Amino acid sequence: MSNSHFVRTQMLPPQKPPVGETGVIKWMRENLFSNWFNTLLTFLGLWAVYALVSGSAPWFLNGVWTASSVDECRAIIAASAGEGASGACWAMINERWHQFMFGFFDREEYWRPLLAFGLLFVALSPVLYFNLRRPTMIMTAGAGVVLVMLLWAVGTDGWHLSLAAVLMAALAALAWVAPKKLLWVTLAFPATAFFLLWGGSVWAPIGVMLGFGIAVLVWRSLVSVIGVSPAAGVAALTALIWWGFVQGHVTGFLANALPFFSLPAEDSDRFGGFLLSFVIGVSAISASLPIGILLALGRRSDMFLIKTLSVGFIEFVRGVPLITMLFTASLLLQYFLPPQTNFDLILRVIILVSLFASAYIAEVIRGGLAALPRGQQEAADSLGLDYWQAQRLIIMPQALKVAIPGIVSSFIGLFKDTTLVALVGLADPLQGVTKVVKADIAWKAAYWEPFIFVGAIFFIFCFSMSRYSMYLEQKLKTDHR
Amino acid sequence: MKKSVFLGTLAATTVLSGAVFAATLDDVKARGELICGANTGLTGFAAPDANGEYQGFDAALCKAVAAAVLGDPTKVKFVPLTGETRFTALASGEVDLLVRNSTWTYSRDTDLKFDFVAVNYYDGQGFMVKKDLGVASAKELDGATVCIQTGTTTELNLADFFKSNNITYTPVTVVDDTEAANQYLAGACDAYTTDASGLAATRATLADAENHIILPEIISKEPLGPVVRHGDNNWGDIVRWTYYALLIAEEKGITKANLEEVAASTTDPETRRLLGLEGEMGVMMGLDNNWAKNAIAVSGNYGEIFEANLGTSTPIGLARGLNALWTQGGLQYAPPVR
Structure with missing residues (x-):
């Protein structure tokens, strides 16, 4: 019996796909050369990239890092790359980086803004990562390491360096043991940063913070007796009385009695460069979010007066350009104040930039509120939550989540807008400091270098903010998609 | 100014x-x-x-x-x-x-x-030109393109000067001094005008200062x-x-x-x-x-x-x-x- 049928007893090995259907070639065929038009675009694109790189690479590669003037840069480039070669004169940045970073801040005191900068990240970590232990700890420790490196790079003396290192190590340990406790660092940060940056007696910022403490105490003791809004009103009034009439005497007395807790005072006209951008940006960002939330709620309120005021404020502020606000800050306010009042220009700018940003944030948050179904509010009502509880527990968490991309892009825009303060004579990094540096005849001929340097630093910070917002969106994605 | x-x-x-x-x-x-x-x-x-x-x-x-x-x-x-x-x-x-x-x-x-x-x-407003333009006086700038800062009286002085000398020019307006110098160097304009002190400072920083001259005419009082x-x-x-x-x-x-x-x-x-x-x-x-x-x-x-x-x-x-x-x-x- 012939064995005529055939039964395969083992599987054939799978054949390799055709060369054109696999790996890089498949990817290129599908994405770059799928038809004649895309092929053409691909070649155009390649040509553009080549032209850009070949045009700018020599300029970057010939860059000179140590020289005392643009002329010297030119001589070095001519010597190394031949006559007529072009090259970047990074020596300008090398010589004047401290002005781009710190403006005219006292060079001996650079540890102060840097420490404030490091503490900023510690203060942000519990807010950004909701008291999650690992990321909070990583952020705090990372900020500590970077801070110590920066402090070392600007040549801080050993005493302040070790002080900062010990402080940051303690905070990192705290972040590991009790991440929630870091919120106290966040709350104390405004006063700490103010003290570090402006110096003077430590008692003045403590006095201001005490005002908030008093307000919270009053509110806590009254809220169950007279309700939320009246309690808030009384608390605010008490705090105002403290700040307006009492604080000056108390802190003045303490400053005289215990004068050793103080740092050399630094005038705000010494602020400039990225230090100025950060002071304005961070203050305006952190002030505009709560104000924006209140304005957005006010705009949706049923109470006529609150609604009108909110709408009026938002529409007025959004109706005028930021530059108008800056000119108001720098010029007009001076007319409304008594002659010879010295109301700090940076403070004036921070206040108006915060108001400007909060109007935009309010509209972004209102967008988030509008995205919520009505049922959410009704559900909160049916649970017997009062207005503030409903907002805090039900409405805002959802609305803010929807509004994240808008909020973050407002913040990024605000941070970049801080360069506009050059128009009122403040030394922003892009125009103000660049102009100061280029007024030195040695660096007058430089053109691209400061723009590229400042642009790169702005990119790093704005890109980080944008990545964080993507992380946050990813993390909070719990909904209907 | x-x-x-x-x-x-x-x-x-x-x-x-x-x-x-x-x-x-x-x-x-x-x-x-x-x-x-x-x-x-x-x-x-x-x-x-x-x-x-x-x-x-x-x-x-x-x-x-x-x-x-x-x-x-x-x-x-x-x-x-x-x-x-x-x-x-x-x-x-x-x-x-x-x-x-x-x-x-x-x-x-x-x-x-x-x-x-x-x-x-x-001070007073002057002109800087490239030497190889072959111009010795601002009155020979007929038809030239001139780099100038906007919104300044220099702009008005320039218009007055060319009008009173019956010659024409094309303004290339720029925002500030650095930009103007950069445009001038890139060849966007034949002449660059601003205050004479500013011209001297700019010229001093050029890589080839000897190829640029400041014309003798001062066309305004500053x-x-x-x-x-x-x-x-x-x-x-x-x-x-x-x-x-x-x-x-x-x-x-x-x-x-x-x-x-x-x-x-x-x-x-x-x-x-x-x-x-x-x-x-x-x-x-x-x-x-x-x-x-x-x-x-x-x-x-x-x-x-x-x-x-x-x-x-x-x-x-x-x-x-x-x-x-x-x-x-x-x-x-x-x-x-x-």
């Missing part, structure tokens, strides 16, 4: 235009600090150096005034002001004195209610000087005479180096009055009698300040020209101290 003065006008017409800032001197003394409005950064005239200290031709005058009034040249705070903010800052009392390359014009003097108390630099508010004449006198003291010092050959020696040995009556050795000159203005000596001690006489910041020994290399003393054919002339 000549940006539009809308905000300044606004300032001058608001409520406080009539308000009296009568006693600037008292304010300065009480404060213990002179607040001086300065340029945000202009080569040779005023800019913070690598240590953040203001230096330059205009800054030196502020320091001299501080020394005359308070006896200490470091008791001065410089407030950087832009072209738009400078006049309002002065009118609103934010600065005591404005030394920011401001051109003395009729409307600023009258309508904006300021006093230009002196002219510390006679008398730059310190400015104070109307209505406080005593303060105006102090600034004016501090400046004149520097001029007289140059005329009499008093320098920073020989100041003490001259003070000890001089028999010239005017020098003795100036240095407070005779008479009660300083007291007449409410200052110490050695006000002028203090002012001269800061950075020397006018000629020394000029040479140190703008003169031929610096890379900018400006000649004295109109800014020479009257005894040397210039316009700098101080009335006698008597």
Whole structure:
């Protein structure tokens, strides 16, 4: 019996796909050369990239890092790359980086803004990562390491360096043991940063913070007796009385009695460069979010007066350009104040930039509120939550989540807008400091270098903010998609 | 130097235009600090150096005034002001004195209610061209493209000049000086026009300075000087005479180096009055009698300040020209101290 049928007893090995259907070639065929038009675009694109790189690479590669003037840069480039070669004169940045970073801040005191900068990240970590232990700890420790490196790079003396290192190590340990406790660092940060940056007696910022403490105490003791809004009103009034009439005497007395807790005072006209951008940006960002939330709620309120005021404020502020606000800050306010009042220009700018940003944030948050179904509010009502509880527990968490991309892009825009303060004579990094540096005849001929340097630093910070917002969106994605 | 003065006008017409800032001197003394409005950064005239200290031709005058009034040249705070903010800052009392390359014009003097108390630099608008353009006079610039800063009186001067000479040009407008220089170098325009001092500073930084020439024509008058508010004449006198003291010092050959020696040995009556050795000159203005000596001690006489910041020994290399003393054919002339 012939064995005529055939039964395969083992599987054939799978054949390799055709060369054109696999790996890089498949990817290129599908994405770059799928038809004649895309092929053409691909070649155009390649040509553009080549032209850009070949045009700018020599300029970057010939860059000179140590020289005392643009002329010297030119001589070095001519010597190394031949006559007529072009090259970047990074020596300008090398010589004047401290002005781009710190403006005219006292060079001996650079540890102060840097420490404030490091503490900023510690203060942000519990807010950004909701008291999650690992990321909070990583952020705090990372900020500590970077801070110590920066402090070392600007040549801080050993005493302040070790002080900062010990402080940051303690905070990192705290972040590991009790991440929630870091919120106290966040709350104390405004006063700490103010003290570090402006110096003077430590008692003045403590006095201001005490005002908030008093307000919270009053509110806590009254809220169950007279309700939320009246309690808030009384608390605010008490705090105002403290700040307006009492604080000056108390802190003045303490400053005289215990004068050793103080740092050399630094005038705000010494602020400039990225230090100025950060002071304005961070203050305006952190002030505009709560104000924006209140304005957005006010705009949706049923109470006529609150609604009108909110709408009026938002529409007025959004109706005028930021530059108008800056000119108001720098010029007009001076007319409304008594002659010879010295109301700090940076403070004036921070206040108006915060108001400007909060109007935009309010509209972004209102967008988030509008995205919520009505049922959410009704559900909160049916649970017997009062207005503030409903907002805090039900409405805002959802609305803010929807509004994240808008909020973050407002913040990024605000941070970049801080360069506009050059128009009122403040030394922003892009125009103000660049102009100061280029007024030195040695660096007058430089053109691209400061723009590229400042642009790169702005990119790093704005890109980080944008990545964080993507992380946050990813993390909070719990909904209907 | 000549940006539009809308905000300044606004300032001058608001409520406080009539308000009296009568006693600037008292304010300065009480404060213990002179607040001086300065340029945000202009080569040779005023800019913070690598240590953040203001230096330059205009800054030196502020320091001299501080020394005359308070006896200490470091008791001065410089407030950087832009072209738009400078006049309002002065009118609103934010600065005591404005030394920011401001051109003395009729409307600023009258309508904006300021006093230009002196002219510390006679400037004027000029042209820079590339040598190979083959032009020797601005009148040969027919049909040329000219790089110019927008919103300045330079723009108007330029139009006037070409119109009165019956020639045509194409303006290439740019926002600021650096941009203008960059456009000029890139070949976007044949000629670059701004104040002659600015042209000299720009030319000094070019890689091939010898291939660029500044044309001989100066097409406008730009008398730059310190400015104070109307209505406080005593303060105006102090600034004016501090400046004149520097001029007289140059005329009499008093320098920073020989100041003490001259003070000890001089028999010239005017020098003795100036240095407070005779008479009660300083007291007449409410200052110490050695006000002028203090002012001269800061950075020397006018000629020394000029040479140190703008003169031929610096890379900018400006000649004295109109800014020479009257005894040397210039316009700098101080009335006698008597």
